[in-house]
Amino acid sequence: MKGYALCRPAGAGRRAHGRVTGNERGVVVIIVMILIATLTLLAVAANRNMVTDIGIASNHLGATQAFYAAEGGAEYAFNKLSQELMKLYPNTASITPPAMSGYAFQTASYIAAVGGNVQIPATGDFDGLTAIVQKYRITSRATESKSSAVGIVTIEVSDQLIPIFQFGIFYNNNLEIFPGANMTFSGGTDGTKGRIHSNNDIYLGESGSTRSLTINSKITSAGDISRNRLDGGATDHNVYISDGAGSTPALDIDSSNTTWAAQSQTTWKGRVKTAANGIHSLNVPLPTGGQPIDILGQGDGSMYSKSGLKILNGAATDKDGTAVELRYYDATYKNADGSLKIDPGGTAALNKNPLTTGSVYDYREQKTMNTYDLDMAKLQGNAGAMAKLNDPPAGGDPGILYISSTDATKSVRLQNGGTLPTNGLTVATNNPVYVQGDYNTANNPAAILGDAVTVLSSAWSNSYNSGTSISSRTANATTVNAAFMVGNRNTSGTDYSGGAENLIRFLENWSGKNFNYGGSLVCLWESQQATKKWPGTGTVYNPPNRIWTYGIDLNKLPPGTPRVRYVQRLGWRQISN
Secondary structure (H helix, E strand, O other), rough: OOOOOOOOOOOOHHHHHHHHHHHOHHHHHHHHHHHHHHHHHHHHHHHHHHHHHHHHHHHHHHHHHHHHHHHHHHHHHHHHHHOOOOOOOOOOOHHOOOEEOOOEOOOOOOOOEEEEEEEEEHHHHHHHEEEEEEEEEEEEEEEOOOOOOOOEEEEEEEEEEEHHHHHHEEEEOOEEOOOOOOOOEEEEOOOOOOOOOEOEEEEEOOOOOOOOOEEEEEEEOOEEEEEOOOOOOOOOOEEEOOOOOOOOOOOOOOOOOOHHHHHHHHHOOOOOEHHHHHHOOOOOOOOOOOOOOHHHHOOOHHHHHHOOOOEEEEEEEEOOOOOOOOOOOOHEOOOOOOOOOOOOOHHHHHOOOOOHHHHHEEEEEEHHHHEEEEEEEHHHHHHHHHHHHOOOOEEEEEEEEEHHHHHHHHEEEEOOOOOOOOEEEEEOOOOOOEEEEEEEEOOOOOOEEEEEEEEEEOOOOOOOOOOOOOOOOOOOEEEOOEEEEOOOOOOOOOOOOOOHHHHHEEOEOOOOEEEEEOEEEEEEEEEEOOOOOOOOOOOOOOOOOOEEEEOOOOHHHOOOOOOOEEEEEEEEEOOOO
């Protein structure tokens, strides 16, 4: 066998090592296909994950951006709401969402009042006053355009309004009431509103055993309540104060009595309080700095700065200082289409002029007072002037008229004011004011702010002079509905101030006649121009039967009502969509 060689085809060994058999080739193909499929699936999964991640990231970005847009819309609304609420009658419906590229805001329920307004005790600097509170909810819903992601943010807001005309009578100094005729003061229809308050002492009494003073409202003093006169004069004590439960117990004790703190609460059921009962001095809600009387001036925060129509030294201007024509054409000079007829008299057609000049002999001041006479009916007939009146500067209220003269001998007389605009009218001046005849009989929102105020009945005659006796100056029954913020002359020594009963001054014989007053009396300063002391009765005037009521609707305050406003953010939250 040695040397013997196995016989096989040439190259057989090479084929076994150099070639893949058919079966082997099939296995390789399958493995490759499996690998390709696996890699494909991995690639698809990776791509899907990447797409999902991108989608998630995109959605998250869209949601984040929508949230920030909604937050921006909510802050925008809060700032706009805060500005709008500085107005006496805010129009929150006028506030719409901001325009923001790439986002759409839902306008419905953007700003909505939550419930009605409620009255609550004010806190902080105005502790002891009443705040009128209205809550709002801001709902800012923003949709991001690309992703349709939605962001929702809400802010809860509290609007607190503290007006000064919430009092029936408010004195910053001693408050005295000693009427020489029957007087009734009521705190609204139910006696629960319009309290009487003094930041100092209160003196109550009556000057005659057959007369009485009846108070049907709460009464508070940061000092004492006394049954004696500050000037030392004699008085009777026919003073009756309602207990709110149907009885009017007599004021037969005062806070000088050691049992006052407890007995007063038992007698009047908590409606009569002094410092002994925890009453303290109240800050008045005046937005101006300096002295309260500055509100009658022409500086920042004054009524002048807030008025749409100003009359200075007889010339009228609007908020921008542009001249306003007070005269206007009588309807008889107009055609049916409103165009003017040919006027042969030139400017004679301009015969409707609400502002003229006149004079009043003031028996208290003992001199003739030259007046700017403002016919309220004719003023309301001048559409152009009324449009200016209702277009105030920023921070003002529609319906404020400021009238003044640099001539110290000038005063303002308001005539034909029985009917006033439904939306209200406030007249402010640093001069003395005379109101002649009925004023605002429908009790629309109205106020008069001035150095002093004197009411003349419709029977008053311009012919009255220094020689006209009181017996010849008989008054007619008169009705006045307006808040008054005016000055007086404080009691000094034996000189009686005239009391709150004479904060509204008189010059006629009112004996047996009724003077019906509805409003709010606020006295924060002494008069600077009408400065003569109270003269007593019998020569200057005889007192009317005073039937006075707190007549202010806190939901319809007079234009320019001195007030403070707190707009408070109560809460913020994001809402998941």
